Amino acid sequence: MRLALPQWAGTLAVKAAVFITVMCCALAALLGILVHVSVTNQTVGQARDRALSRLTDATAAFEAGDPIGRGVGLDPPELPGALRDLARAGDRGTMVADHHGRPTMWAAGPADHERVLAVEVDYSQQARTIEGLDRAILWSSGLAIGVTVLVGAFAVTRVTRRLHATARVARRISGGDLDARVDDPRTNDATRPQDEVAAVAAALDSMASSLQSKLLAEQRFTADVAHELRTPLTGLHAAAELLPPGRPTELVRDRVAALRTLTEDLLEISRLDSGRERSEPDSEPLGALAERVVRASGTETEVVVLRDVVVETDRRRLERVLGNLVANAHKHGRTPVSLTVDGPVVTVRDHGDGYPDYLVAHGPQRFRTEGGAKGHGLGLTIALGQAEVLGARLSFSNAVDGGAVARLTLR
Template sequence: MRLLLARWAGPLAVKAAVFITVMCCALAALLGVLVHVSVTDQTVGNARDLALSRLSDATRAYEAGDTLLPNAGVDPEGLPDSLRALALSGRRGTVVSTHRGRPTMWAAGPIQGHRALAVEIDYSQQSGTIAGLDTSILWSSALAIGATVLVGVFAVSRVTRRLHATARVARRISAGDLDARVDDPRTKDPVRPQDEVAAVAAALDSMAASLQSKLLSEQRFTADVAHELRTPLTGLHAAAELLPPGRPTELVRDRVAALRTLTEDLLEISRLDSGRERLEADAEGLGALAERVVRASGTETEVRVVRDAVVETDRRRLERVLGNLVANAHKHGAAPVLLTVHGPVVTVRDHGGGYPEYLVAHGPQRFRTEGGAKGHGLGLTIAVGQAEVLGARLSFRNAVDGGAVATLILPVASQAR
């Protein structure tokens, strides 16, 4: 079963928590073993000294013929075999075992007659002390580990939350929102030391500001050029109309018309860049609108209505988008060109060489064409901009069997007319 984690609790927070837990467990285990060994050695050593001391007293009493103490005896019942063998070999020793259901410290040594004299001491108190110590070590280690993990996770979560906030801003910037900023408080207070996260946030904000400045400069340049060209082109167009009929006149008029189209495209792009475009939405039938666009284009484009739909849209802008897609398919692709309406989804497909890789990956870019294609790359740029104004989504891909496919997904009208 997958763990349900908070949005900020990503892999970094989980790894940090696991690392802290493992290190705390290792440290607690090491300290616990050291304390256990030290206390056990001391406790066992004291019990052994006491047992050997009583064994010496019992040995002197046995040799003097006195009565042995109650806890001393010759070859007593329950004496561990290993200690009995040690005593019969002529040496003295001690061992802890269970006798009559309780821990017992035995001490044994040799006596005459190849027998063993042994003394037993109740080891219950010492055994209980060691067991209580072990329990205390386990509980204190668990509490210390829990507290350390909580503090560590809290500290790491603060860093991961800031990292996630920075990542969200980066995604907004990549989506085109150049007004997005992290605005980390640490970057604005020169007194507070800046950590690595604050440095990344400051670098991201600086990059966004630089990109925004360059984009605004480019937009202003495009708008200024288009406006400056519009007036002389109007005069040039009027002068071309006064030229006498002939082939040179046709060439001049054709080039003037192309230049006027380019200027109008630049003006349209500058208006889209400004973000001041407003919709004049109304319910429109997609099938009939697609037929009108194809007729107006004067191209041999097949219109296929799989399922008609009514959408809330700006008719002029939608006609501009579809017109640009159809014109691009005929200009840069190859016949047959098919415009398909399937509900709120409109596709325009040709059977040429397909879109360039950069266009499929990043979308159309103004003044960029590849493969010897003619044009300025403005038609599809305008189509994307107008689609955004419509609230639609325009995507580009290449068909598996060849050809370029542009897909426009429109919002559906809430009520049909």
């Protein structure tokens, strides 16, 4: 089971935007750090060279007994302690520190009698230069990231829009609309570059066309077979009626009747498959209609009306649906069988072994039976097809305490 995530977290556009943003930020940070370090090293190096040059001149003047000049002092109290210790140890060095509230480059070296000769150089201009550079890096990085994200989002959205269109067509096809096609512009224009989305769209259109051709061929075959069988069956039925009474005649008539029923069922399925069947709704009291269906079935079926309603439906088609459900319950289930009306919901329940797992999961499939069951699987297929024509929802499940449950929900 997948971890539940917010709806926006699973979209390709958001993932791509996050990826582009992260990569832009990482690249901007890397470039900014490189520029900052390079310019800072260059600026600090120039200031250090200047301070050391002045320190060299001041040291020579001090040793010659000449005036050492402005910005130069012996053991100035503001000199950083670390630099003072370094100079007293006999080495020369530099350090940037605040002096009177402004950044200053200090250079210090040893003088006589463990004294330290120090030079201070104003570092304010260089510090402002580095700060301005950092601000420019931040602003330019933010602008570059924004522009890149917008351009990337635009490009990704174009791709995801085409993917969403392909997904919508796939859902329409799975819902039975075999005329649906993606018709991606790139697949129809050989001069344009073909990308992966165009390849998926072309494959889906090709699959839909192939599937439509096969289903149409199957529907034509079913209809042709049923039509071709009607004429000889009519003659066979008439001939069977002329046979003398007896057990063999009863068997022949029974088989001829079963074959005629199968032929009529095939014709009805072919009409439903064609998608040309239309409902002719009228107002019908659902409780009375259910009782009429049970009486016509000639079976011992209990009718329970919890809440009767008047529905706008096609009476003939609804009777066909309920009649097939009741007949299937008695043929493949066990008594007692009940038909319950609860508002616009009609439930047919038996107490047999229940529906097969494949039927509960995928719905009825023609000419498929399991567990030694008799029949062709056409009754429930017809019931499902007629329910779709009515705009109703027919679902199949098994009761917890055993038995098959068919639930028809009318709109």
